[in-house]
Amino acid sequence: MLPKPTDAELEILQVLWENGPSSVRFVNDQLAERREVGYTTTLKLMQIMHEKGLVVRNTDARSHIYEAAIERDATQRNLLGTFVDNVFSGSAIDLVMQALGNHKASPDELNQIKALIEKMEREE
Template structure:
């Protein structure tokens, strides 16, 4: 299933990933903490996301409850893969070099990167 959430859909997914199944009102209130969004706009977005199989809807109660139908990890992997292909011509090395060159990396983060590299060299994954 190709995941193609928009930026706003990703923001809604973040709310659902962090809080679990939520009503439209709860999602809307979370969105309003960062930008003014009308309730009907949030409702319409959740309906579109339901059609795209990004969320599931529980229609048992009067207030429909939505939950993410995709995991945060699979979404990140898909979006990163797409970004890697389109921006870095598929080169993970170019992506990592760019990321490390543009940001201050803490000693703890470097230790985690070393651990991951060691695991990858041994043929394992995280």
């Protein structure tokens, strides 16, 4: 089973998920827009992620192209699970209430959630 990505690795995965296969240079540029980060740091992390199997890469060209090897949804689900356990003692409902209460959602977003809830009720 693949290891969970660390925080720094997750940052990199976000870039790959949003932009598709990318070079280290590109990923580093994206990260650098948000915070200071050295090129070799990003490189090293991506190499480690490759060892772990979190990314795959194409080494045909000199500049290697990396691609996420795990799905965004599955990863979020996975991390969410342990987060709920650690922080909300396993109560997903508590988390949902917190998240909702603490966030000004647009009417459209609220409708989305209502739709999902009604779907769940029908499937009961």
